[in-house]
Amino acid sequence: MTRVERVERMERMECVECVRVLPPDGVDTHTQRCRLGPALMSRLGLRLGSPVLLRVLQGSCVCTAWPRRDLVDGLLTISTRCATPDLSAHTLRGLTLDPRLIKPLKCPRLTRLRVSVFREPEGPASERSVLELLDGLYVHEGHLVELCCGRGGFVRVEAMNAGAQRAGQVTNRTRVEISAIHPVQNLRSRRGPVEALGEVEPVFAALRDMITLPLRYPRALRQLGVSCPRGLLLIGPPGVGKTRLVRAVAQGTGAALVTVNGPGVTGSRPGESEENLRAVFAQARAEAEDGPCVLLIDEIDSLCPRRTGSAPENRLVAQLLTLMDAIGSHEGFVIIGATNRPDALDPALRRPGRFDREAGESVSMQHFLRALRLVQPSCLRSAAGVTDLRPVRWEQIGGLEDVKLKLKQSIEWPMRFPEALVRMGVARPRGVLLYGPPGCAKTTLVKAAASSSHCTFLSLSGAQLFSPYVGDSEKTLAQVFARARACAPSILFLDEIDSLLGSRGPGPSSHSVQAQVLSVLLTELDGVGIRTLERRSSGRRIAQVDGGEPEEARLHQMELQEVCNKDVLIVAATNRPDVLDSALLRPGRLDQIIYVPPPDLQGRVAVLRSLTEGVPLHQDVCLQDLAAQTELFSGADLENLCKEAALLALREDGFDVSCVRHKYFLKALRTLSPSLSPGQLQQNIHSRLY
CATH class of the missing domain: 1.10.8.60 (Helicase, Ruva Protein; domain 3)
Structure with a gap:
């Protein structure tokens, strides 16, 4: 079973009986009621008014179980009157909940309760008045409890009965202690209603989930052996609302926001820019002492461009890298960089440990498999050859059965069943050329082969390859081949190869850019499979063959190199095969040639x-x-x-x-x-x- 098939199977198995969360009824205002279907209440063993704890990724809340008035199963309404600070009615909107996350809660009567109060100007300020408003409620340690009856405010539950008890019911016999009183504005600035974001709501939800874990649950991540992510990079065209999105996320997660623009950091005197950047980080650390904090660096591309030579910007980039690396896992703030020019950023910023993204409640094989669909390898970020491949099934292509079989044998089988081919002594092709009249599905056939092979797909066009600078096109082609080897198993697709390459021959055309690109391509084709090994970890290169080695050792070394680089396949397509250079078509290069005819x-x-x-x-x-x-x-x-x-x-x-x-x-x-x-x-x- 392939990796994608395992992921799809796991996703089908989970959340089979999920319930959809609806907005609460007006009749349940100022109560702790959550409305469930009668069948679900019976399956969970809940009685009328039983306290339950609901856990979601955004937080948890304590409610009392009540049947839905329409007795419909599959729907759920939740009260967030007693909930964690980052959970609100807005964060629950449109959520689908696994019933296994609804747990009956033991809530003994409390004898002692210590809280901090966030009060309105006319709100409660004494232990007696707070007790009157909390009487009869079920509370949980670390939760915020909303006060009502026209005297708005919140209390945060800090501690209760001695021992390991973390939840209980407040009664008129409970002794309430107020540890601190704050104005309610301090809390609303972190837990106010989030503005509607329109079409970027899915991005908002994903971004909120990414920063909630490191800000709210760093201890749980450390216990799981997962390092807290420090930085997130937000990419999008100008004017789509990146800054507004970050502000909404910070507000929705209850985090303070420190904002700085890239050009605003730059100073006129030497060292002033680095000093300003250090001051910004110091401000974020100070905010993080009072609670979670988000540091937004807007237009980060102007602050940290690619380092070249000895430009002053290089010192600023180095300073930012040093500050990010110095952030400890105990410091409660996350850095978000916003840019509309990701290619202009220095590559060192985009490696894991700086601007990365990780999320998860508990680490299991299922989470790793699901993460494989979301996390893109760093070698495929903002680079030539990277394309967005929409999966294409073989069944979507009508006819051409003989061509499909040849492509499966040439592309899919070597990628998915290499052991079987080695066992039968079948050598895989180094390259595949599809040729035929235009409009006969050559490109679609390659996409279907790449989709069924479940491997990295790179595609190169003339617009990505050609450059007005001397030698830049050849350099780009060599980099794409290196990237394909780094991301193996991979397929490198050269569509309309006749427009990319020239044909060597007498005359001035032999010295054209296309002819030079052809020479680089021939060199790379000869090097795919048996060439120097490329190790990203050490940067060293191991020579292919040393003349003084015994023959057996030489063959063993070549075999190891073949195994390391064999999973890179070059696929080209053209409707003008007569203009291709003959050297491109010899065995060992594009040695598998397939004619794609028009449909009969x-x-x-x-x-x-x-x-x-x-x-x-x-x-x-x-x-x-x-x-x-x-x-x-x-x-x-x-x-x-x-x-x-x-x-x-x-x-x-x-x-x-x-x-x-x-x-x-x-x-x-x-x-x-x-x-x-x-x-x-x-x-x-x-x-x-x-």
Whole structure:
């Protein structure tokens, strides 16, 4: 079972009977009631009014169990009257809760209770008045309890009966001690309502979860052996609300916020910038002494650009790195950097331990597998060749069964079943070339092979490769190959390779940029598999073969190098194979050459069937007849045909139309022409490549 399949199986197993959290009813205002379905109450063994403890990632709260008035299961309303400081009705909005997180709570009657009070100007200030407002409530150590009856305010439960007791019920016999009295504004600045954020709500939730753990639960992370993350990098275009998002997160998690702009730190005299930066960190440490704190460095790209030469900015970058490395796990503040130019940042800032992201309640194999979907390797951040690959299934590509089988044998099998190929003595190809007429799904086939192989996918285009600076294109290509080896197993896809590379020959074109790039590509192709080992940990390089070694040792060394680098596969695609340099096609380079033909009659039927899976078709639609009338149509042409037929149905039958009739396909056929011509198909490109 592959890693992705294991993750999907684990996710299907969890939260099978989750309940959805709804806003509380108005009738339950100023109570501790949580409303559950009767079946869930029975399964948990709860009676009417039984105290329960609900735990979520954002915090926990103490409630009393009551049945829903509509007796519907699968829904839950929660009161946050007694909850941890970072839990509020806003943080629970839209949450799906596992019923296993609802635990019955033993709450004996309390004899002693020590609290700190956050009061309104006319709020309670004596032990007797606080006791009157808390009488009958269930409280928990470390929770905030909201006061009501028109005399608003909060109390924080600091301690109760001697011993290990952490929860209990306040009665009129409980002796209340007030340890401190604060104005309620001190608490509201950290627990006020968070403004609506619109489309960035998912980003808000993810960012809130990332900073809640290190700020609120550093002791639990240390017990689990997990180092607290120190920095988070927030990336987005200008004007999308990055700064507003951080302010909302700090407010929603009850953390103080210290903000500084990158240009605001820079000073005119030598050393002033570093001094200003140290002062900002000192201010954040001072705020963290009173509670959790978030340090926001806005426009961090202007503060810490890439270090080059001996520029003054280099000292500022070094100072920031030193300050971040000096933050101890006991210091309760997190650094958030905001930028719209992540590529301009110094790479040292983006390594783990500085600007990273980690989250989790308890560490298990399931959490590691889920984290693999969220955490991107550092070698794939803001680099040439990195692309966002949307998974494509083989079933989504109609026809081309022979081509699919060849691609599975050339790409998927070596990546997923290398032991079987080694056992049978089958050598994997070094590179694969797909060629054929345009619009015949060459790029889609490569994406499907990469998706089924579950490996790193890198793609390089001319826009990423070519540069106006001498030697920059060759350097970029070499870096992409090095990145592919670092992220192995990986596939490096060169789409439209004919536009990337030149053909060496007599004349001035042999010294063009494309010809130079071709030379680098040939060198890298020869080096993939048997070349010097690249070790990121030590930076050393081990020579491939030393002349004085015995033959057996030499072969063993070459075998080890082959195993280390063999999981990098080069895949190229072109519709102009005649312009490729012959040296690119010799064995050991692009040695697996696959022709992708236009779809034949049965292939067009399969393509049409795949394209119309999501289209409601009338019973009179005959795909076999359409396939017979679409000779010389490529897969892209057939996709355009289906789209035009659907648009014609909407245009002529109105927006209430329920299906597409056969006549609209015929009408669309009269306006469309195939992109392929008989001349293209008559070219004997096989003789060029075989």
